Each structure stands twice: as C-alpha cells, then as structure tokens.
Amino acid sequence: MNDSQWTIGIVILVLVSFILVGLKQKARESMEYGFGGRYTGRIGGGAAIASNWMSAASLMGLAGLIYLNGYQALAYVAGWTGGYVLLLVLLASQIRRFGKFTAPDFVGERYGSPAARFLTAVICIAISVIYCVAQFKGIGMIFSFLFGIDYRHGVIYGGLAVISYLVLSGALGVPRNQQLLYFVIITSFIVPLMWLAHRLGYFWLLPQFSYGEAVGDLARQYRIDFAAPFNSGSVYEWCALCFTLMVGTAGLPHVLSRFYTVPNLRDARWSVVWGLFFIALVYWSAPAYAVFGKLIEARMGHVLPPAAARSMADIIVLKTAVLSGVPGWLAGILAAGALSAAFFTVAGLLMTGAASVSFDLYYRVFHPQASELSRMKVAKGATLALGGIVLLLALNPPGLIAEITAVAFALAGNTIFPLLLLGIWWGRANDDGAVAGMLVGVVCTFAQPLFGSLSPTVAALFPLTSSALCGAPLVILVMIAVSLATPPPPEQMRRFLASEVHGHLG
Secondary structure, eight states, X not given: OOHHHHHHHHHHHHHHHHHHHHHHTOOOSHHHXXXXXXXXXXXXXXXHHHHHHOOHIIIIIHHHHHXXXXXXXXXXXXXXXXXXXXXXXXXXXXXXXXXOSSHHXXXXXXXXXXXXXXXXXXXXXXXXXXXXXXXXXXXXXXXXHHHTOOHHHHHHHHHHHHHHHHHHHOOXXXXXXXXHHHHHHHHHHHHHHHHHHHHHTSOOSSHHHHHHHHHHHHHHHHOOOTTOTTSSSOXXXXXXXXXXXXXXXXXXXXXXXXXXXXXXXHHHHHHHHHHHHHHHHHHTTHHHHHHHHHHHHHHHTOOOOHHHHHHHGGGHHHHHHHHHTOOHHHHHHHHHHHHHHHHHHHHHHHHHHHHIIIIIIIIIIIOTTOOXXXXXXXXXXXXXXXXXXXXXXXXXXXXXXXXXXXXXXXXXXXXXXXXXXXXXXXXXOOHHHHHHHHHHHHHXXXXXXXXXXTOHHHHHHSOTTSTHHHHHHHHHHHHHHHHHHSOOOOHHHHHHIIIIISGGGO
C-alpha cells in the first residue's frame, strides 16, 4: 500500500469502529437520544465532556489561526479554557441542583414563561446550526484532502455520511462512546506531534513544552515573531474575543446538558475538572502544530503570501504532517482524529438541536400530550432537517472554522449565559427581563453586520466574533432594569432557589 492508501484505510477503520459502538448502544428512548444517557464516573464524565468539546475548531481551526496570527490567536486558547473554569465556579453545580435537562427547560421553569422557553429553544437551535457549519467545513476539507476532490463535493459526501450515521445509530451522545472518541482524538493528535518534534530536532517526549525553541528559531533565523503581542490586532480585540469565548463556553447548550449525566453535585464539579484537564492536553498541542508548520515552510522557502496562507490555514495540521514526510499510516491517524472530532461534534450538536425541537418546542410548547414515540420521530425528523440546512450553508462558508465557531459562542454568551447567571444568582430576575435580555443579546451578536455600515463605533464595539465583552454586560443591565420595573417572579421560585439551589451556602 502507498501512503495515500494507508491514510484512507486508517480513517475508514476508525470510523467503522465508531459505527459498531454506535449500533451496539443504539438509543431507543428520547432521554438517551437527546440528553446523553448513562453515568460513567468522574474521569469518564470528564472524557465525555472533553470529547463533546473537541471539534474541528479545536483540532484544525485553532492551529490555523495561530499559524496566521501568532499571539493574537491565543485568545482562543485562553477563552475556551477559561470558560470551563467560569462554568465550574459559577454554574456547574447550581445547574445540576436545579434539575432541568436543557437550557430552554431551565429557562422555562425558572422564569415561568412559555415565551422565554420558546425564544431560548430557537436560540439553541441557531447556535447548533452555526456551530455545525464550522464543523461541516472541517469535514469537507478533510474529505477533499483525503480523496483529492473539490471542497463542495467533500462537504456533500462528508455531510451525508454523518447525517446517515446519526439517524441510523442515534447514540453519539452516549458517554461511553465519547470516551472512546476522546482516546482516539488525543492519541491521533499527540503521537504525530511527537514524531514532528523528533523530525525537526526538538525534544519529542513533551513537544507541548519544547516548541518554544522553535518559536525562537523562527524569530532568529527567519524574522518571524510568533510571540510578539498584538501584531495582528489590538488589545481590545484580544480581550473582547477572549471574554466572548469564556462566557460563550459557559452558555453553550450541548455543554450544559452534560451535567445531568452525573448522579451528584460533587461528581458534576469533578467531571468539569477532569474535562478541563483533557481539553488542555489538546490546547497545549495546537500551537505546536502551528509553529512547526510555519518553521517547515520557512526551511523549505515556501512562506506563503497572506491570502494563500489564509486559504489553507484550516488544513495546516494535515499540511504540516505531509510536508514533514510523516508515514502514511501516521497521517491517517491524524486525519482520523480530526475527522472524528468534527464528525461527532456535528452529531452532538444536531442531537442538541433536535432535542430542542422535539422536547422544548414540540412537547413543552405545542403538544404537551405527545407520546415518547412521537417525540422520537420529531427528533429524528429535526435531525435530518437541521443537517440539510447546515449542509447548504457549509457549501459557501463565511470564514475560517474557528471564526465561524466564535459567532456561535458570541450568541450563547450574549443570550443564554446572562439568563443562567441571573436566573441562578438573582432571585428577582423575572420573565419580562429574560425575554428583553435575549432580544437585546441577539441584536448585540449581529450588530456588526446589521448596523456596522451605519456606525463605525458599533462595528468596533461589537465585532461579530467578539461581541459579548460589551453585549453580555448590556444584556445583564437590561434584564435587571426590566425585572425591577415589572412584577417579581413567584415567591415559590425564590424560595426554591434559596433552599434547593443555594441552601448549601447557608
């Protein structure tokens, strides 16, 4: 077999293994289909959180942005990692104590408003769609790279594969499957990186700590300074992006649902701690790929102009492996990990969106008498519909993988995060404040494309990928003002928050 055949063979072997696991654990209830299923321990829960989080943005997009922008792109690393710390401190155990399965279910129960539940469900679906577009782009680029086809055909074939599998097995959100996924991801990402570090002459046992020498070599030998801060953006842009990704992480619907697969509060917190550790292993590795890729190009005299570099940034991890001459089987392992991450993130997001349609809209709002069987049918139909919408949007993606993903985080940070924060920690927050806050949050998220041409100040303060630095505080102020100007929530809910959610603090 030649290198190309080895690469494709390894990818197919890994995906077939997931198909077998998925079929074995086929979900037959809406609870498993939408919300993740069985408990597997603190470390297992952490692995499930990490695999639920690892996506094309983490394994491909992050390295691509660091390759392009150096220090400026570290806002993604700090924001995404710091978001889990924020989630651990402010929301994880409190959400678990409240006892609702989804963000719309929490909002509907906490604020006692069908309108707030409906609006939250629509926002969750929008977040899932935007996030999936980025993952579909990653899948399309990997299929194009593997099979030598154009991007559009890669998106179509890859999208059809993931949608078909999701409808067939319906178990991609089950934690045991996600533990297997995390093992595949971490192995496929770190083993080739060790090979790269050894090939380039750096300490290979811990390449995450040795690529700093490569950064120095780039600066000394080729005058490429990866460590210079704010060369490709301002301090405000860095801080705004970092903050947006942090609060967006704490508000992502498919991350929040993971806290309901644990039996107690202590395990919920420790699952997040373990998940943060597993996520950090990948985030420590992505910058190394970017630096090694830039160094290999410089040594070969192939430093690309900005436009060409941007066009291939999302595939820089695989490109670096190929340029360094890794064996075909090792390139296959790397491609399999990246494809698996994108593949399963899409599946988890589509299932979250489908759960919002079947449970939060169809069952909770429109048809409270619906049977479990009918809810399951609606969920599978919604999966197909959402997958089709994402596939069409991904044919002409509006940006790089991580940039598209950041828009989903901005929407979550401007809408769901303030609702959760005030809903848990301020008993006076009411339904009118929740609805007003979400509407303002949606406007803040899309202020740049809507009003940026009319007002440069709006465009500067509310960048599409970084709008929550100004947007989230504004939404919180609106929620407080509207809540104080309207009747308070029922006393029963305020007593429940004091006794059940915060009673341990007394």
